[in-house]
Amino acid sequence: MSRPGFVLEVDDRTPPMVVHEGEGFRLENFPLGTRTIYPPESLPAIDDVDGAIRDALLHPVDQDPLPTQLRAGMRLTIAFDDLSLPLPSMRAPDIRQRIIEQVLTMAAEAGVDDVQLIAANALHRRMTPAELRHIVGERVWRSFGPQGLLYNHDAEDHDNLLHIGLTDQGEDVEINRRAAESDLLVYVNVNLVAMDGGHKSVPIGLASYKSLRHHHNAKTMVRSHSFMDHKKSHLHHSAWRMGRLLKEHLNIFQIETTLNNDVFPAPYDFLMKREWEWSVKDQASMLAMRRGLSVAPSRLKHKLFHDLRAPYGLTGVNAGDTEAVHELTIAAVHRQQLVEVQGQSDVLVMGVPYLGPYNVNSTMNPILATCMGLGYYFNSYRGQPVVRRGGAVILYHPLDGGFNQLHHPSYVDFYEEVLAESTDPVLIEEKYEQQFATDPWYIHLYRTSHAYHGVHPFYMWYWAAHAMDHVDDVVWVGADRRAAARLGFRAATTLQDALEMVSGTVGTDPSITYLHNPPHLIADVVT
Amino acid sequence: MLALEMYRSLPRHLAGKAIGGRVPGLLSGYAAPLRLVTIDQPRVDRPGWARLRTRLSGVCGSDLGALSGRTSLYFSALVSMPFVPGHEVVADLLEDCDDLPAGTRVVVDPVLTCAARDVEPCDACATGATNRCGRITVGSLTPGLQTGFCSDTGGGWGEELTAHRSQLHPVPEGYSDEQAVLTEPMACAVHTALRAGIRHNDRVLVSGAGSVGLLTTLAIRSLTSAGEITVVAKHGHQKELALALGATEVVAPGEVLRRLRRATGAFLVKPELGPSYLLGGVDVAVDAVGSKQSLETAVHATRAGGRVVLSGMPAAADLSAAWFRELEIVGTYSSAQQEPGLDGRGAFDVATELLAGDAVSSLAKTIAAYPLHRWREALDHAHGAGRLGTVKVAFDPRSKK
Numbered sequence: 001m002s003r004p005g006f007v008l009e010v011d012d013r014t015p016p017m018v019v020h021e022g023e024g025f026r027l028e029n030f031p032l033g034t035r036t037i038y039p040p041e042s043l044p045a046i047d048d049v050d051g052a053i054r055d056a057l058l059h060p061v062d063q064d065p066l067p068t069q070l071r072a073g074m075r076l077t078i079a080f081d082d083l084s085l086p087l088p089s090m091r092a093p094d095i096r097q098r099i100i101e102q103v104l105t106m107a108a109e110a111g112v113d114d115v116q117l118i119a120a121n122a123l124h125r126r127m128t129p130a131e132l133r134h135i136v137g138e139r140v141w142r143s144f145g146p147q148g149l150l151y152n153h154d155a156e157d158h159d160n161l162l163h164i165g166l167t168d169q170g171e172d173v174e175i176n177r178r179a180a181e182s183d184l185l186v187y188v189n190v191n192l193v194a195m196d197g198g199h200k201s202v203p204i205g206l207a208s209y210k211s212l213r214h215h216h217n218a219k220t221m222v223r224s225h226s227f228m229d230h231k232k233s234h235l236h237h238s239a240w241r242m243g244r245l246l247k248e249h250l251n252i253f254q255i256e257t258t259l260n261n262d263v264f265p266a267p268y269d270f271l272m273k274r275e276w277e278w279s280v281k282d283q284a285s286m287l288a289m290r291r292g293l294s295v296a297p298s299r300l301k302h303k304l305f306h307d308l309r310a311p312y313g314l315t316g317v318n319a320g321d322t323e324a325v326h327e328l329t330i331a332a333v334h335r336q337q338l339v340e341v342q343g344q345s346d347v348l349v350m351g352v353p354y355l356g357p358y359n360v361n362s363t364m365n366p367i368l369a370t371c372m373g374l375g376y377y378f379n380s381y382r383g384q385p386v387v388r389r390g391g392a393v394i395l396y397h398p399l400d401g402g403f404n405q406l407h408h409p410s411y412v413d414f415y416e417e418v419l420a421e422s423t424d425p426v427l428i429e430e431k432y433e434q435q436f437a438t439d440p441w442y443i444h445l446y447r448t449s450h451a452y453h454g455v456h457p458f459y460m461w462y463w464a465a466h467a468m469d470h471v472d473d474v475v476w477v478g479a480d481r482r483a484a485a486r487l488g489f490r491a492a493t494t495l496q497d498a499l500e501m502v503s504g505t506v507g508t509d510p511s512i513t514y515l516h517n518p519p520h521l522i523a524d525v526v527t
Numbered sequence: 528m529l530a531l532e533m534y535r536s537l538p539r540h541l542a543g544k545a546i547g548g549r550v551p552g553l554l555s556g557y558a559a560p561l562r563l564v565t566i567d568q569p570r571v572d573r574p575g576w577a578r579l580r581t582r583l584s585g586v587c588g589s590d591l592g593a594l595s596g597r598t599s600l601y602f603s604a605l606v607s608m609p610f611v612p613g614h615e616v617v618a619d620l621l622e623d624c625d626d627l628p629a630g631t632r633v634v635v636d637p638v639l640t641c642a643a644r645d646v647e648p649c650d651a652c653a654t655g656a657t658n659r660c661g662r663i664t665v666g667s668l669t670p671g672l673q674t675g676f677c678s679d680t681g682g683g684w685g686e687e688l689t690a691h692r693s694q695l696h697p698v699p700e701g702y703s704d705e706q707a708v709l710t711e712p713m714a715c716a717v718h719t720a721l722r723a724g725i726r727h728n729d730r731v732l733v734s735g736a737g738s739v740g741l742l743t744t745l746a747i748r749s750l751t752s753a754g755e756i757t758v759v760a761k762h763g764h765q766k767e768l769a770l771a772l773g774a775t776e777v778v779a780p781g782e783v784l785r786r787l788r789r790a791t792g793a794f795l796v797k798p799e800l801g802p803s804y805l806l807g808g809v810d811v812a813v814d815a816v817g818s819k820q821s822l823e824t825a826v827h828a829t830r831a832g833g834r835v836v837l838s839g840m841p842a843a844a845d846l847s848a849a850w851f852r853e854l855e856i857v858g859t860y861s862s863a864q865q866e867p868g869l870d871g872r873g874a875f876d877v878a879t880e881l882l883a884g885d886a887v888s889s890l891a892k893t894i895a896a897y898p899l900h901r902w903r904e905a906l907d908h909a910h911g912a913g914r915l916g917t918v919k920v921a922f923d924p925r926s927k928k
Contacts, residue, residue: 413789416782441794 002041005339005521008274010034015275017516018286020351021396021478022364023301024293025271027286028495034512035345037386038274039521042261043336045313049095052317053102056255060320061328066103066253069184072111077182078103079153079206082121083131084357086192086259091309095257097137099188099317103255104140116178117150120187120205123212123446123453124358125407126152131361155208155453156443163210164249167241171214176206180250187322189256191329193337193380193520194228197256198326199243200236207242209437209455214238217433218425222465226379228522230330243322254322258332259312261519268308272519305354306361334522341386341523346510347502348387348471349495350377352397353518358408358452358460363401366483367411367419367460373397374474375463377515383525385470386513392473392502394495399476399483406450410442414457415486423488425465433458473505528568529924530685531902533593534609536560544596559594559906561612563899568689569611569681573645573667575692577624579633583708583896584683585615585921586909588739588817589840590675594906598840606676607669613683613922614675617698617707618690625692632698634710635690636875637673638861639680643691644668655865655873657693658718673861684899686924693864696875705891706882708921713742713878713887714862719813719838720746721868722859728754729810730791734825736760736769736777737912738919739838740815741890747813748773749881750868755790757809759783759824764916771886780824787828802827804848809833819844829854894919898926 008014016027017036030036046052057066070076080096083089100117107115117136119127132150133141144150153176154160162180164173179185179202187205191197204212214220215238221227223234230236246252264271268289270282278286293301316332318325356364356372364372373395378385387393403412418432433455436442442454468474474489475498484491492498499510515523542558568578590612592598614637622629641652644666651659664670671677674690681688698707720743725731731753733740740758747753755775760766766777778786784803788795793807804827812825817839825835826844831852838859849856862874869877881887895917897905902922909920 413785417786417789435789439789440792441788444794 002043005038005040005337007339007341008036008038010036017275017514018271019396020353020518022352022369022398022401023298023305023354025286025290026351026396026478030349030495030514031499031512034514035341036514036516037339037341037521037523038516039261039339039519040336042272042313042519043315045260045262045315049098049314050102052314053099056317056319057102057106060253061318061324062321063253063319066186066319067106067110069251069253070107070110070112072113074112074114074183075181076107076112076115076184076186077179078115078117078186078188079120079179079202080117080135080188081190081196081201081205082119082124083127083135083360084124085190085196086310086312087355087357087360088263088308088310089134089360091265091311092134093137094135095190095259095312095314096135096188097140099255099257100136100140103186103188115144115149117144118176118179118206119152120201121152122205122207123155123209123456123459125446125450125452128450153206154447156447161208165245167245169241171238171242172210173203173242173245174208174211175202175246179206182250184251184253186253187255189254191256191258191333193376194330194333194522195230195233195236195379197329198230198236199239199322200230201254201322202252203239203242203246209453211242213437216459216462218429218462218465221462222425222469224466226381226385226466227376227463228380229382247322252322253319254325255317255319256325256329257314258316258329258336260315260336262311262313263519265308265311302363337520337522338382338524339521341513341525343527344384344386344388344391344525345513346388346391346506347394347499347512348378348385348391349394349512349514350396352377352395358456359404362404362407364397365401365403365408365411365415366399366487367415367457369397369399369401370487371460371463374467375460377517378464378467380515380517380521381523381525384527386515386523386525387471389470390472390505392475392505392510393467393471394475394477394498394502396477397479399479399487407452408457409445409451410436410439410454411452411457419486419488425462425468428461429458473502475501528566528686529899530564530566530611530681531561531899531922532564532566532609533561533612540596543594561594561902563902566685568687569679571668571679571689575625575642576689577692578621578687578689579616579618579635580621580687581613581616581618581683581685581922581924582632583617583704583921583923584613585708585712585919586905587615587712588737591906591909592817592840597842602672605663605670605672607671607678610671610676610678611682611685611688612675613685613688614673615708615711615921616674616683616688617704617710618683618688620695621687624695627692627695627697632707633695634698634707634875635674635683636694636696636714636862636864637675637711638694639663639668639671639673639677640693641666642693655863655871657864658861659863684922684924696879699879702882703891705894706888708894709738709742709882709887709891709919710875710878712738713746713882714874715739715838715859716742716746717750717874717877717881718862718866719743719836719859720750721866722857723747723751723811723813723836724834724857725751725753725811727752730754731756732783732787732809732812732825732828733758733774733815734783734812734821735815735839736762736765737815740813741765741768741772741918743813743815743838744769744774745772745881745884745887750877757783757787757790759821762913762916765913768886768890768918780820783824784828791830793830801845804828811836813838814841815839818842826854890918893917894921896921896923896926898922898928899924
């Protein structure tokens, strides 16, 4: 029986707590009275995964069973979430592989021979064959990859995009032509956090910039309270409008999965335990790890972390109508991640780990670290933010990862040129977004190399717009000072220094909340 | 009189060439083929010549190049050793010179043309393109492409020198000596701007933000209808000055290709070895340094069919792009007495007007002046001028401090 998440108030007996900071950890002594939000322990995984998948396909929600929708001569497209989910990547076999194999088996039994598989990477980078193979498995890759029937979505291949129409609010809906012209589009999702899935899958994952710009912008994202609550997120409202328009033109069979909180494999699994429950072995592991990381070359550290594969367990799989399925999905995510928190605090403390959605097999540059901390973690709430308006956020990350020239070429220019001029999301959107979005070099690299789209760093910055609008002070502990300054923030060496620095904003005796993740949690802030 | 004299010394020349670039301090120490000497005043007893007393004389990049052995041996036939360097000169006339009375404050156009050498005008001099004079090794003077490289005329790094009336330009009232000593480099910048052939709204790169780069930026902005001007600068004060003198943006050497790639929509290519380059880029690039890196930056950042202007004395560099991208490589040396793009006016006249601006006036105030006997410090300073926040170092032979 797993225990629910809870809020611990730091007292004299509380041991130092683990705080993630890039490719390393820190054991931090928080001031007395600090609230620490622990995620729920991992829910039990479904034992018979294949059986659960089969059951979902045969008994979908508000749709006919998948086999009855398959027929010879039809055009079937299977789209799936890209490598930005889950985090870390899942230990093989990936849940998408197991679902896709069953869908393909049913399609074969029905005599469907026009099948294509598309990674719904939107403006994310093209995945390598090895990365695709990890997601879909060897069998599927061999059957479809070499023939060109399994590929990354190309949001700049205008011949292979189809403009479906406009929503009632004038938003362009343009998605992958093959998917749009299929008799049936099966979407296979991994719903790691509450903002994933639903109509965020097809209308975003298979869309073009022309479509994405309607919700991935500073104005929309600053009004999304929060991204983890699709009913109160303007971004999701836009995606939902698009999804409903798509539904009028396209038959979508949505398959959503939820995972438990088994993020770290052995011997790192002590990171998912509460510190006072660490055994002697756990403590020794932590000590050894910290000592090892302190002397390890950065390449080795990078490899150590990025080679981690999470032993996630499946907690749910549902299929059928997108919205109906997503309600079940969200309920499962909440069961795993929701923690009730009483009221807001003056200061929110978060550790930014080594990995986010956009640096899988890559580096966490300062813009991605900002997106991870102020975008995703800050928005891990329901109701209202954990920190009060006008409060302060303290983040841990060295901000020294540099930029991966293969994956993030436009990030370098965004950092050096755009952020040097302004960090205001609205301003930079007005002046620079179009330039970056239409830059032929970035488009070339996105289409032919493994680069994120030119506009992608802007989206990362917009993700953080709500937090930047909400709090008055952001300080990074252990960060490179010049990088922090370029981002428009300040850097401190220790938590005590950071608290001193934000005292002008929140006073000398602020209430503090520490978000103890990963694993993922959603703070359900009630007053 | 007291003067700094550059003399022939093979060991020092070789030592400077070998390590002068890495350890510039050696050039102002044991490796410099330069000495402080007492010599006779230079004198040319021919009509049109007069003696001058130096007020200020600048240290130019070409002077440092000569001292460090970086200058090509190509020029060895065009100088006469030993000579007193210094071709950026503001001085007082010690005697009447044709229409100019003694005591007139003048600046010197250093090119020793057919008129100065008392020979029939060559084709270039006949058309006013005096910087292209083909008689610089003959006539009544020893060989020397300019004052400051000729043993007969002396140079600005001495208390006195001699010059021909054709070289002299009176300094208007109200100009400080510091402003006036910038006239010659400003005239070179005017000539560069005109040679660059910049068309309306062309995008221009100026690689380098020393005095040559900064003044070229001003000249391009003032005399052409260039669009965006990007200047490559290493140091903070250079950035501020470049912006004040007309640059649209200033970038660090390491980021220039990336910035221009984005600004021009070019593609960036990385060879297996060696620096990256652009396919596409600016319309016109000016190399205002003359180093290998700076020249290659200019060549690598220019679009196919564009123009690369050699303003600094060029080092050996990879010119593959010039062939492959069909670039026009344009040399620009000194300035002419009649510039084609100025309706027959001389570059010195236009330069004098440009020097009156506020930005150049404030730039002139930063000139660091040294007496001759502190020449080692002066050269040290000149080598590190950018790092030390200085645009120009000069000698003031009158000063004893």
